[in-house]
Amino acid sequence: MEDILKETSFEVNNKGFYGHFGGAFIPEMLYPNVEELRENYLQIMNEPEFQAEFRALLADYVGRPTPLFLARRLSEQLNTTIYLKREDLCHTGAHKINNTIGQILVAKRLDKQRIVAETGAGQHGVATATVCALMGLECIVYMGQIDMERQKPNVDRMRMLGATVVPATSGSQTLKDATNEAMRHWINNPVDTHYIIGSVVGPHPYPDMVARFQSVISEEIKKQLTNKVGRPNPDYVVACVGGGSNAAGAFFHYLNEPSVKLVAVEAAGMGLTTGHSAATTALGKPGVLHGSRTILMQTEDGQVTEPYSISAGLDYPGIGPLHAHLFDSGRGDFRAITDEEAVQAAMELSRLEGIIPALESAHAIAVLPKLGLQPNDVVVVCLSGRGDKDLSTYTKYINA
Ligand SMILES: *Cc1c(COP(=O)(O)O)cnc(C)c1O
Numbered sequence: 028m029e030d031i032l033k034e035t036s037f038e039v040n041n042k043g044f045y046g047h048f049g050g051a052f053i054p055e056m057l058y059p060n061v062e063e064l065r066e067n068y069l070q071i072m073n074e075p076e077f078q079a080e081f082r083a084l085l086a087d088y089v090g091r092p093t094p095l096f097l098a099r100r101l102s103e104q105l106n107t108t109i110y111l112k113r114e115d116l117c118h119t120g121a122h123k124i125n126n127t128i129g130q131i132l133v134a135k136r137l138d139k140q141r142i143v144a145e146t147g148a149g150q151h152g153v154a155t156a157t158v159c160a161l162m163g164l165e166c167i168v169y170m171g172q173i174d175m176e177r178q179k180p181n182v183d184r185m186r187m188l189g190a191t192v193v194p195a196t197s198g199s200q201t202l203k204d205a206t207n208e209a210m211r212h213w214i215n216n217p218v219d220t221h222y223i224i225g226s227v228v229g230p231h232p233y234p235d236m237v238a239r240f241q242s243v244i245s246e247e248i249k250k251q252l253t254n255k256v257g258r259p260n261p262d263y264v265v266a267c268v269g270g271g272s273n274a275a276g277a278f279f280h281y282l283n284e285p286s287v288k289l290v291a292v293e294a295a296g297m298g299l300t301t302g303h304s305a306a307t308t309a310l311g312k313p314g315v316l317h318g319s320r321t322i323l324m325q326t327e328d329g330q331v332t333e334p335y336s337i338s339a340g341l342d343y344p345g346i347g348p349l350h351a352h353l354f355d356s357g358r359g360d361f362r363a364i365t366d367e368e369a370v371q372a373a374m375e376l377s378r379l380e381g382i383i384p385a386l387e388s389a390h391a392i393a394v395l396p397k398l399g400l401q402p403n404d405v406v407v408v409c410l411s412g413r414g415d416k417d418l419s420t421y422t423k424y425i426n427a
Contacts, residue, residue, distance in 0.1 A: 037282035037349065037358065043231025046355055048322070048348035051230035052315045056214045060222070061318075063137065065232045071136050072129075072239060084128050085243060088161065089118050091125075093244075095251035095407070100379040101392075107400040110261070111382070111410045112248055114273060121385065121412030122241060122273045123154040127223055129240035131158040134221035141165040141220045145195075145209040147174055147202035148339030149181025150416070151225030156190035166190040169209040171201035178339070180416075202343075203331070206317065226270025227347035230318030234275075234347045241276025248407055249280055256405055263398065265290040266409035267390040268361075269305075269340045271347040277409040278353075288360060290398065291350060292390045294336035295363035305334035306363035307346045308354045316345040322354065337366035337420060338386035340412070368393040370424050373414060385412035386420060 043049045043065075053061055071077055085091040093113045102109045114122040134142060142159050145168070146152030152168040159166035168185055172194040175182050185192050195204040213222045227234040227241075249259040264281055266274035268291045281287040296304035304310060307322055316323040316331065323345035324332040336342040346354075353359030364372075369386055372393035377383045384392060388411045400406060414421065 037352065039231065039235040039349075043235070045349045045352035047313070047320070048351040048355070049231055049234065049319050051318060052320065053230045053318050054214070057210065060213060060217045061230050067137060068133060068232050068236050071133050072236070077132060077136065081129055081132055085125065089124050089128060090116060091243065092247040092251070093117060095248060095255065097255070098380050101376065104379065105395055105400055106402055107404045107406060109395065110252070110255070110405070110407045111380075112244060112277065112407055113410055114244065115382070115384065115388065115410050115413035119154050119157055120415065121150060121154070122244065122276065123151055123225060124157065125243055125276065126225065126237050126240045126272060127151075127154040127158045130221070130223045130236070131162050131164065133236070134164070134223070135162060137221065139164070139219055139221040141167065141216065142223055143167045143169070143209050143212050143220050144223045144225065145169045145202065145205040146181075146225070147171070147205070147342065149174070149178040149185065150340060150412070152190070152192070153181050153184050153188070154225070155223050156185040156188035159190060160188045167212065168192050169195050169205040169212070171195045171199070171205045173200040174202065174205070199333070226272040227275045227349055228270040228317050228319065228321075228345065234319065234349055237272050238275040238279060238349060241272050242279035244273070244276035244409065245278065245280040248277070252405070252407070260284055260287050261405040261407045262286070263288045263290055263400070263404065263406040264409070265292065265391050265394060265406060267292045267341060267387045267411060268346055268350060269343045269387065270345070271350040273409050273411040275347065275349055277407070278359075282358070289353065289358060290360045290362060290394060291353065292394045293346075293361060293363045294338060294341035294369075294390060295365045296335045296337070298365055299363060303335040304363075305336040305342050305344070307344065308361040309363050311345070313351070319348045321345050321348045322351040337369065338390065338417070340385070340387040341390065362394050362397065364390040364393045370421065373421060382410070383414035384410055385414050386417045387411055389414075
């Protein structure tokens with residue numbers, strides 16, 4: 028009986044598990060930090076004053092609610108009804124700020140003076156530096172040396188916002204090395220530092236906390252769709268998955284509505300069989316990554332495989348434990364889209380709707396023709412971010 032309940036529940040249990048996935052697999056040195064957060068996060072998030080402050084900042088600083096836009100020409104082309112949830116219109120250009128606003132308010136209530144974060148492409152680093160400036164907290168962002176060179180504009184943004192960007196010079200000098208160094212910093216400063224994780228990954232309670240902050244996305248979709256089509260539930264919700272935070276937010280209030288199909292789109296990179304891919308559910312196996320049991324891309328002997336995607340935000344070798352459970356239980360429909368398909372979809376959306384999407388979000392657009400959509404279907408696509416940051420990549424394709 029208990030097993031059946033577990034299989035059909037998409038809420039985290041009190042041990043931090045979604046089905047077989049989740050938990051907190053952390054070095055003993057980190058235990059006090061994670062435990063302090065675990066003991067306090069729900070109580071803090073449920074306080075009326077916390078909710079009031081969070082909601083006010085979402086409205087006046089982030090610019091929420093973000094519009095739910097009927098994409099008429101795209102709908103016509105696909106002979107169905109497509110709505111775009113415009114997370115690209117959030118302050119800083121993507122959904123990530125919903126989470127960093129929430130976490131910095133938690134950090135303040137835990138009396139933390141300093142925020143530490145790691146970033147790969149720099150998007151989460153910028154969202155973190157932004158809220159640290161807003162709240163006047165010290166901000167230290169670890170970033171792989173190679174990523175700093177590849178993503179110079181985001182390094183400049185973080186520095187302009189007052190953050191200290193520390194190069195991670197060990198290993199492959201990319202995201203995983205930055206993660207190691209940020210963890211080390213946290214272990215050495217457990218009392219006064221909060222570590223802001225940028226997706227629904229990491230040890231419990233991070234995946235649940237981040238999903239709850241991002242759940243404002245589906246909360247708004249339900250209201251907006253009721254106004255527009257007379258029912259809160261679409262037939263499909265579609266979102267791209269790197270770690271899975273925009274998807275978790277877009278799916279959250281539909282997890283227990285079986286009539287709503289949840290489509291999660293991963294990056295196939297150059298193709299599933301090329302060895303240059305980030306399609307975790309297609310290529311991965313269960314294992315432990317960044318503090319939780321999940322599905323990750325790994326070699327025969329369990330070494331994490333270097334992922335690849337044209338889009339920096341999807342270039343991650345794992346997925347959050349909620350998504351591993353959605354995949355494992357069959358609740359989620361996991362698809363993979365190649366670089367080429369994503370770029371083509373970005374070109375199409377730009378010309379059909381006047382919206383240049385982030386490369387990540389373009390993966391969600393690209394899957395639409397493959398879903399067998401019917402004329403009566405109502406589809407909501409989470410447009411996680413805007414494409415300004417990807418313009419040089421798009422330009423290379425246009426001119427190729
Ligand atoms: C970071 C990012 C993603 C991927 O992160 P998730 O946690 O999977 O949402 C997707 N889209 C954009 C625009 C991003 O910046």
